[in-house]
Amino acid sequence: xxxxxxxxxCELARLYGIELQAVLSRGSQYRVEAMILRACKSRDYLLYxxxxxxxxxxxxxxxxxxxxxxRSGYYPDPxxxxxxxxxxxxIMIAYNYCYSTCLGRVAPGTGPLNLKPFGxxxxxxxxxxxxxxxxxxxxxxxxxxxxxxxxxxGILPRLLSELLETxxxxxxxxxxxxxxxxxxxxxxxxQLGLKMLANVTYGYTAANFSGRMPLIELADSIxxxxxxxxxxxxxxxxxxxxxxxxxxxxxxxxLFVLLKGASRERAFEIxxxxxxxxxxxxxxxxxxxxxxxxxxxxxxxKKRYVGFKYENKDQIEPVWEAKGIETVRRDNCPAVQKIxxxxxxxxxxxxxxxxx
Numbered sequence: 446x447x448x449x450x451x452x453x454x455c456e457l458a459r460l461y462g463i464e465l466q467a468v469l470s471r472g473s474q475y476r477v478e479a480m481i482l483r484a485c486k487s488r489d490y491l492l493y494x495x496x497x498x499x500x501x502x503x504x505x506x507x508x509x510x511x512x513x514x515x516r517s518g519y520y521p522d523p524x525x526x527x528x529x530x531x532x533x534x535x536i537m538i539a540y541n542y543c544y545s546t547c548l549g550r551v552a553p554g555t556g557p558l559n560l561k562p563f564g565x566x567x568x569x570x571x572x573x574x575x576x577x578x579x580x581x582x583x584x585x586x587x588x589x590x591x592x593x594x595x596x597x598x599g600i601l602p603r604l605l606s607e608l609l610e611t612x613x614x615x616x617x618x619x620x621x622x623x624x625x626x627x628x629x630x631x632x633x634x635x636q637l638g639l640k641m642l643a644n645v646t647y648g649y650t651a652a653n654f655s656g657r658m659p660l661i662e663l664a665d666s667i668x669x670x671x672x673x674x675x676x677x678x679x680x681x682x683x684x685x686x687x688x689x690x691x692x693x694x695x696x697x698x699x700l701f702v703l704l705k706g707a708s709r710e711r712a713f714e715i716x717x718x719x720x721x722x723x724x725x726x727x728x729x730x731x732x733x734x735x736x737x738x739x740x741x742x743x744x745x746x747k748k749r750y751v752g753f754k755y756e757n758k759d760q761i762e763p764v765w766e767a768k769g770i771e772t773v774r775r776d777n778c779p780a781v782q783k784i785x786x787x788x789x790x791x792x793x794x795x796x797x798x799x800x801x
Contacts, residue, residue, distance in 0.1 A: 453637075456631055457634065461638070462480070462483055463476065474645075474649055474655075477645060478492075492658060494658070506668075508664075513692070515747060516744065518744060520739075520742050522703060524703050525712060526700070526736045527719060527734065534644070536731060537601055538730055539729060540670060541592065541593055542666050543601040545600050548570060548574075549563050549662070559571070563662065564661060581595055586666070586672075609639075611639055615635050619633060650667070675695055678700060682700065690703065693744060694744060712738055717735055736756075739754060743789065746769075749769035749770050750769070750770070751766065753766075765790070
């Protein structure tokens with residue numbers, strides 16, 4: 446009852462259109478496919494069903510997410526943390542990446558039907574089709590062609606747009622039912638289900654070992670576009686001299702930006718300016734959010750950092766936050782956790798008091 450297991454599972458089953466038992470026993474691919482099937486049925490699409498042999502014979506993935514090697518160290522100056530909001534779903538919507546909009550790689554077709562590699566199969570393109578659509582094509586960084594929204598809106602972009610918009614409406618409704626615990630928990634389960642589904646849709650396209658309908662060209666397009674989006678954001682952040690910003694860590698969809706010598710108030714102003722400018726430089730709905738500020742902090746390694754967190758300019762007392770280090774990991778004895786946390790708190794409190 447405390448975890449709301451029954452209520453949450455019932456809401457997920459209703460949301461995805463699957464059996465209650467399947468919520469408990471089946472994985473995320475089953476849920477994604479249930480939603481894709483419902484979206485395809487209303488538009489007279491069929492899902493292709495490759496065999497295990499065909500899945501094994503398709504090309505290997507070529508793209509990897511961008512994970513920068515962190516500049517490990519102790520930072521007494523403010524460090525901004527900025528995140529792209531739902532980066533992979535947003536990229537699929539912005540660039541219309543989908544099974545139904547993909548026209549294969551930029552390469553001459555073979556055979557009388559002008560065949561192009563397409564995941565586990567071959568894609569037959571009519572002669573002259575690419576010339577006809579010349580001004581309505583988007584070419585991804587891994588050289589795969591997709592038609593623009595003017596020609597056809599893909600099934601996945603349409604589905605993800607509906608999911609993200611519905612989640613925003615559900616979260617707004619939750620504020621109106623704070624007093625009613627049962628309705629609030631039901632809405633919370635619904636928005637969590639929508640969030641999970643949007644985040645795992647990319648994984649459905651990239652599951653080239655156990656997946657039922659993988660498409661490596663599509664998965665690589667999403668990852669490579671996300672990588673270039675993050676790299677462009679890093680260049681933009683470091684190119685503005687008046688900010689004096691330096692990116693010290695980046696991981697898939699997030700940036701850690703050091704503002705050497707800046708005050709906490711000035712850091713909040715710069716953080717909002719960075720988020721606004723990077724968002725403006727990307728197509729809708731790709732959005733960079735200024736999430737929080739660490740002052741001071743220690744960056745140990747990838748996914749391992751600790752610091753005092755501030756979330757708004759008016760916040761006086763910070764929140765202690767640790768990620769991936771011994772104080773929050775369960776593979777150490779309690780003595781190690783307490784000793785490390787005590788030492789870190791003493792070091793960070795000393796610097797915090799100096800600035801105050």
